[in-house]
Amino acid sequence: MRSWSRRGIGMVLTAGVAAVLPLAGCSPAHSLSKPTDALTEGWDLFRLGDYPVAEAAFVRAAALSKPDSAEHQRALYGRGMTIWLSTAGGTITRNSQRAETFFERAAVATADPNIAAWSALALARTFHLMGGGDVVPDYAAVREGYNRVYRRFPQHAAGQEARLYAIALRLVDSKPAEAEIALTELDAFDRAHPSDLHAGNTQPFRAMCYEILNRPAELIKIKITMMEQYQLDTLAPQTDDRARQCWEIASLAEFRLGDFALARKYYRMILAEYDVEVRSYAARRALARMDRMEAELARAEKGVK
Amino acid sequence: MAGKEPQAGTLRAWWDKWFAPAVILLAFAWAVATVAVYVLRGGRDDGLITLRIGHWQLEPGVRVGLNEMAAEYQKTHPRVRIIQEAIPEGVYGQWSSTQFMGGTAPDIIEMGLGLPPAITVSYYNRYCLRFSDLVNRPNPYNKDTEFENTSLRNTYKDGMIQSYIPELKEYMNVPLSQFAQRLFYNRDLYRRLTGKETPPSDWREFMADCQRIAATQIPGGTMHYTPVVGSQYHVSYWDDAVLNLATWRLYEAADFNHDYYVGTDELFVASALGLVDLSKTPAIRKRFELARQIVSQMQSGFTGLTRDEGVFKFARQQAVFIPTGTWDVGSLITQAEGKFDVGITDFPIPAPDDPDYGGWIPSPRFEKPSAGFNFTVTKFSRHPAVAIDFLLFLASKRGNEVLNRRIGWIPAIKNTEMTEFLKQFKPTTEGIIGNFNYNLGGNTSVFYSQMYSLFQVNQIGIDDFLGKLTAYYKTKGAEDFDEQQKDWRRSTPATERISAVRRMDALESIPGTQECRVAWRKYRNGSLDLAGGELGRCRMMAMVKAGVKPLAPYAYSPEALANIRRQVREKMGEPAAPPIPGQ
CATH class of the missing domain: 3.40.190.10 (Periplasmic binding protein-like II)
Incomplete structure (x- = not known):
């Protein structure tokens, strides 16, 4: 009687658990029979930060697709990105090494040249960020990695992004000689890609070069060009950074160039264009300071004469 | 009785045998039913x-x-x-x-x-x-x-x-x-203790009022009135509203990227290169002199008190002023109801012609x-x-x-x-900001908090406090600065994740559509953030490594001065510059 009752209770509980299990998930089980569905699922989960499940979706996408298909290549790229970027600081090296295999395979596959280019860039980027915060990258090797991507995909946005990184990383030591070379390379980039995705993206690096080379006139000129060509996000105009740009141009013109006319123009622009701006008080003071300084110098000049 | 086995076949024996399984079964059945109802209802539109x-x-x-x-x-x-x-x-x-x-x-x-x-x-x-x-x-x-x-x-x-x-x-x-944040006060008590209707906007007059308040004994006791409520929560309001304003002009020495703000890294670099000295730079010293003055008006032991304890002191009419924000308006008025009138005033600041502080705080704070x-x-x-x-x-x-x-x-x-x-909470939309951004994180932050607490309760004087702070900043601060740079690199996967999502949004968008153009622009605009951030940090590190004291960011370069003189000579006799907008 006792053993029967125990067995009976056990059976009832097991049956109950079995009955309730499909409900307990509270969502229908996904039946991903197409690789495209699995890829979509993978990226949706990636966006949600659910990396282990996202990786499983990409594994499924790869399994469902033919090895030489575009879907297979995309699954490899997605899996690589998921492994690499699921990383926290301490695991970046291990995860980068794991991800590399997938990026390498996706980068040499030919079904989707677009994904091949982005995979090659991802491969170079994993090398760049390898070691997290505790290792200073071997910048020469990192730059070479980026340059390889550009040599292979010079007309693709991924290749051009890689090239800009390769040029920019010349400036990590703030050495004037490297800044001179970088300027030449940025000129060449602009000539080669006047209307591609990254057109105009050379300017922040040009500005850094002029800063390192202590060429304030050119620095200010490029800052003005950057401001004039600033692409305001029409959906988010509140990101307007012009007041900061005005302040930067005005203060550099005042203190580095001594061009008060230019400084006045941009200090005044802050006051004229912004009702509420943190730099307004200081801009007003700067205008008064320059007037005062000019008056004092004029008095001194008259005294000399 | 205890421990005696019930006789087989009795109700008691049956109860003892089946009670536990029955409870488990009932609980299980309830759980199954709850989940089932939840799931089944989930898919049904019951109209609500x-x-x-x-x-x-x-x-x-x-x-x-x-x-x-x-x-x-x-x-x-x-x-x-x-x-x-x-x-x-x-x-x-x-x-x-x-x-x-x-x-x-x-x-x-x-x-x-x-x-x-x-x-x-x-x-x-x-x-x-x-x-x-x-x-x-x-x-x-x-x-x-x-x-x-x-x-x-x-x-x-x-x-x-x-x-x-x-x-x-x-x-x-x-x-x-x-x-917004303001200084609330007990209007009745303020009137009774100072003989005045409204608190002054001038710092020195405010301090004089505080001394008058502190000199008055609370009726029926031995305690004196507290001029300003202090607690771990309330004391920090003074930092941004008044004290840090004295450090506004630090941007002239430390705003290397000319954005008008002084970052924690910029202050450290300025200190490492000798452009700023925490113990000697007047702006910093003035900031802590003012801190000494205001904490002297708070009740003793305030650093150990909580927000509620501070509010309690105000509600019991033992203190006149309490700094807080609009979110507390309702609760303060409720607590004062039928007892006293609550008034609001802006934080007092030194007058522009104040001999000690006017030059450092020439304007009220900017409130965005x-x-x-x-x-x-x-x-x-x-x-x-x-x-x-x-x-x-x-x-x-x-x-x-x-x-x-x-x-x-x-x-x-x-x-x-x-x-x-x-x-009365209308923000001041033209003014100055504080630039004492000392917090490099890690041990520097802990040390500052410890020392500042001792300074606030007058266990160490200003020279001792700033001396210790400077010594620590130059040694351990360097380690935390280094760690800050490493932390930036450690956080790069997060930047890459966002970039990866933007890239996928762009790749998945339909070519030729407005959505596609917007998606690619978003990707493009953020695609070089990593390089920009890295170069900015490398520049700071390179400056520290070089160890050469540069020209302060807002000091005229010799070339600039020569240019200005030349222009003045050229301009002499010409009409005055056009008027400044807004003046």
Whole structure:
């Protein structure tokens, strides 16, 4: 009687658990029979930060697709990105090494040249960020990695992004000689890609070069060009950074160039264009300071004469 | 009796044998039934839509105000039910994390408390709906108002600037109120103890009033009145409102990137290169002299007191002034009701001609009007359109005015009315900011807190305090600066994650469409953030490594001075410059 009752209770509980299990998930089980569905699922989960499940979706996408298909290549790229970027600081090296295999395979596959280019860039980027915060990258090797991507995909946005990184990383030591070379390379980039995705993206690096080379006139000129060509996000105009740009141009013109006319123009622009701006008080003071300084110098000049 | 076995076949024996299994079976059956009902109901439209709204506002009036607005919304949307989940501030971070991760987050949730900024951004990215399209369309609830054809963001006093998350390049929340900080005071007590009606705006006069207040004994006891309420919470209000303003001009020596702000890294580099000396630079010394003066007006032992203990002292009429924000207006007035009048004044600052401090604090502080009480809609919502609609109702001109009137806060929407009392919170939109950004994190931050606490309670003097701070900053601060740079590199996967998502959004968009162009522009604009950040940090490191004292960022270079002199000579005799706008 006792053993029967125990067995009976056990059976009832097991049956109950079995009955309730499909409900307990509270969502229908996904039946991903197409690789495209699995890829979509993978990226949706990636966006949600659910990396282990996202990786499983990409594994499924790869399994469902033919090895030489575009879907297979995309699954490899997605899996690589998921492994690499699921990383926290301490695991970046291990995860980068794991991800590399997938990026390498996706980068040499030919079904989707677009994904091949982005995979090659991802491969170079994993090398760049390898070691997290505790290792200073071997910048020469990192730059070479980026340059390889550009040599292979010079007309693709991924290749051009890689090239800009390769040029920019010349400036990590703030050495004037490297800044001179970088300027030449940025000129060449602009000539080669006047209307591609990254057109105009050379300017922040040009500005850094002029800063390192202590060429304030050119620095200010490029800052003005950057401001004039600033692409305001029409959906988010509140990101307007012009007041900061005005302040930067005005203060550099005042203190580095001594061009008060230019400084006045941009200090005044802050006051004229912004009702509420943190730099307004200081801009007003700067205008008064320059007037005062000019008056004092004029008095001194008259005294000399 | 104890331990005696019941006889077989009796009711007692049967009970003993089956009681435990029966309880387990019943509990199990209840669990099965609950899950089954939950799942089965989930897929069925029973005619009612229940929205859950989570927030941390336990102040009087907020829950009542939201309930009243929900009731009003239900008049036009009878199928909607709104349930609030008000969570204490202390556990809000943990609560929201578990709700997000467990997939049980409410439909609408207040964001911005208890989590590091990077985590908040990642939660926005993973779990919340994007509002960029929404904020660029008119709010349908503004029909028949002057905002009928105005985009939602342009109906806000601050243009919804705080709702925009730069890392995601998206608007992510809908704010409902505006906040500001001021000095509240017991009007009756102030009048009785000083003989004056309104507190002064001048720092020295304020200090004189405080001394008068502190010299008066509380009737029926031996204690004296406390001029200014102090507590761990309240003391920090003085930092931004007054004390740090003395360090405004540090930007002249340390704003290397000419953005007008001094970052923690910039202050450290300026210190390492000898452009700023924490123990000698006058701006820093003045800041702590003022700190010494104000903490002397607080009750003894205030550093060990909590916010509630501070408020209690004010409510018991033992203190005259208490610094706090608009969110406390309702509770302070409630506590004072029938006992005393509450007044509001701005924080006093030194007069521009003050011989000691006027040169360092030439203007009141700049207060950026910014909205808070930010709500977003989560991806877990089964009725996102309804959740968004309810938020739009609360963010409409009329809805926002009514909501904030009921709560006792400042509306976030333009052209809305508020009570006379709250009009005193109008922000000062031209002024200065503090630039003493010492906190490099790690041990430097801990050391500063420890030393500042000792300084506040007068256990160490200003020379000792600044001397110790300087010595520590130069040694351990360097380690924390180095760690800060490493931390930046450690955080790069997070930057890459956002970039990867933007890239996929662009790759998945349909070529030739506006959506595609926007998606690629967003990707392009953020694609070089990593290189830009790295170079900026490398530049700071290179400056420290070089160890050469550079020209201060806002000092005239010799070339600039020569140029100015040349221009003055050329200009002599020419007409004066055109007038400055606004003067």
